[in-house]
Amino acid sequence: MMEASKREKPVGAADSGTLVSSALAALSEADLLRLQALARLRARGLPPGVSWTDLLHEAIARALDGSRRWPPGVPLLAFLSGVMRSICDELWRKRGREADLLVLEEEAGREVVCPAPNQERILAAVQAIAAVQRLFRGDEIALRIMDGLANGLSAEEIRTNNNLSAIEYDSARRRMRRALIRIGLIGSAP
């Protein structure tokens, strides 16, 4: 990633937004592609009805208005990826609060249809994991690595548990990176 998209000194909200604006304008095509791939990836954890463009739009808006400040030393794309992650969490929490209000109506003796945001989120997570696995369908090593990553294992633990050489592991990760970037370009996997 380009060095120009890193900052070193802390700044205020307005300055942070200005710096983000300049850095966004200077993004290379490769970085734009990475940004698109990140947004499509992060969108897999979103509640139904929210698209990856909504997510990207919102993350950039927050970075520009300074409500999320760009920390010194953090690459711009890593920062925006973190913002998108927190927006996903926020949207699910919002769903939870809406459900609480409906439950309160029920307690007041009204007829109510209850959403189950937690169940909905769990189901969405299961479906998202399955969708990500489909990206690597047919690549058994990549699938094993993904399983390890989803369990929070380190690279060494994944290699040891699956009896993978360093070369096999690194080759699979390169394939995974290419697939993720390609999906960022062409859209969702089947």
Next chain:
Amino acid sequence: MSRKRRLDATSQDRLALLLDALATEILEGRDHEVAVNLWDLDAAGRNALEAVRHLVTSLSDSPDTPEVSKVVAPGQGVHLTRNC
């Protein structure tokens, strides 16, 4: 390896870990790995990339940056389940 998973809260944690790890892969990918995809870009792909460029720059150029309620909420459907 079994791909059978229980439908429980750990799925959320697994997804969070997986997405973080894969996001790191995207961020750490070298320019030449990304460029391979750019070289093969067809018209539709080029248009998609330009759309992202437009989204990024149009927001930067706008004096009024939108808030979450204006951006995310309109597209967010309400999904109700009868389970009580």
